[in-house]
Amino acid sequence: MKTIRFGILSTAKIARTKVIPALQQGEYTTVDAICSRNEESARAAADELSIPKSYGSYEAMLNDPDIDAVYVPLPNHLHVKWSINAMAAGKHVLCEKPIGLDTEDANKLIDATSRYPHLKVMEGFMYRFHPQWIEAKRLVDEGEIGDLVTIQSFFSYFNDDPNNIRNMAAIGGGGLMDIGCYSISLSRFLFNAEPTRCCGFADRDPEFGTDRLFSGMMDFNGKVSTFTCSTQLSPYQRVNILGTDGRIEILIPFNAPPNAPTQIIVQRDRLEDEEDRIRTTTFGVCDQYTLQGDAFAKSIIDDTPVPTPLTDAWANMHTLEVLIESAGIGQWVVC
Numbered sequence: 001m002k003t004i005r006f007g008i009l010s011t012a013k014i015a016r017t018k019v020i021p022a023l024q025q026g027e028y029t030t031v032d033a034i035c036s037r038n039e040e041s042a043r044a045a046a047d048e049l050s051i052p053k054s055y056g057s058y059e060a061m062l063n064d065p066d067i068d069a070v071y072v073p074l075p076n077h078l079h080v081k082w083s084i085n086a087m088a089a090g091k092h093v094l095c096e097k098p099i100g101l102d103t104e105d106a107n108k109l110i111d112a113t114s115r116y117p118h119l120k121v122m123e124g125f126m127y128r129f130h131p132q133w134i135e136a137k138r139l140v141d142e143g144e145i146g147d148l149v150t151i152q153s154f155f156s157y158f159n160d161d162p163n164n165i166r167n168m169a170a171i172g173g174g175g176l177m178d179i180g181c182y183s184i185s186l187s188r189f190l191f192n193a194e195p196t197r198c199c200g201f202a203d204r205d206p207e208f209g210t211d212r213l214f215s216g217m218m219d220f221n222g223k224v225s226t227f228t229c230s231t232q233l234s235p236y237q238r239v240n241i242l243g244t245d246g247r248i249e250i251l252i253p254f255n256a257p258p259n260a261p262t263q264i265i266v267q268r269d270r271l272e273d274e275e276d277r278i279r280t281t282t283f284g285v286c287d288q289y290t291l292q293g294d295a296f297a298k299s300i301i302d303d304t305p306v307p308t309p310l311t312d313a314w315a316n317m318h319t320l321e322v323l324i325e326s327a328g329i330g331q332w333v334v335c
Contacts, residue, residue: 076172
């Protein structure tokens with residue numbers, strides 16, 4: 001069976017703790033190399049994670065002819081630069097979200113893909129590959145909760161480390177870029193549309209200059225998605241999807257554990273039997289990063305479009321920009 005051999009572009013924590021172990025469990029993926037600006041760091045990570053090759057520079061790994069694809073977990077401001085460098089080296093690219101810092105960044109990447117039409121490039125919104133989200137999308141699309149009217153989502157954690165990249169405004173830190181982008185993505189995913197206008201509110205850390213709390217509203221032609229994200233609150237996450245005839249509550253929507261079942265609550269008001277109106281659906285153990293990696297690898301093997309095209313990444317980034325603009329002027333902004 002053909003597999004896609006991945007190289008990991010840096011020893012970032014998300015790569016070491018989440019993505020590498022997941023890709024190593026994939027049906028169509030292997031992790032064959034990792035690199036760092038520090039050769040010792042690369043070798044230590046390779047030894048810890050049983051990766052065959054390590055490199056002391058990004059360029060050296062990109063020049064390895066035995067690497068088919070690259071995963072890019074770098075800070076946000078480096079996503080586009082190194083995705084393009086990887087393509088120039090003949091590698092397919094799975095890039096962490098958000099795709100860049102702004103739509104200008106996204107446009108650079110999209111323009112670059114036209115020079116390498118044989119290569120696949122995808123933004124890594126892994127949550128969409130989890131069965132709980134596939135089921136939620138199916139229920140919405142098939143009208144099981146009536147007409148979708150509103151979505152409410154919340155995502156928070158606490159991190160006040162000044163040395164953490166998430167607290168560095170100049171390189172794309174802050175709550176909206178790090179975790180608020182999920183709320184934008186899921187809203188567009190479920191409504192299957194783009195917002196017509198947005199309203200944002202940001203509370204900025206006086207030392208870091210990043211948004212430590214961001215709340216937003218997205219108007220989808222009279223239907224609305226609201227969210228709050230924060231980098232300095234008690235850790236919590238939840239998504240509520242409400243329609244005219246029911247609702248869906250996703251209990252662990254984003255950081256679904258790879259080693260435990262997950263659950264969603266589905267309420268369907270039209271059912272005659274009251275006992276059936278509210279039910280809990282349990283999904284078996286799975287790793288959403290493994291599912292994402294396999295789906296991306298299959299698109300390479302079969303030469304089919306990637307599950308999430310870069311046009312989707314551009315649209316998500318555009319909505320991020322509109323929300324930031326709105327928060328700056330304190331009023332609704334048309335998308």
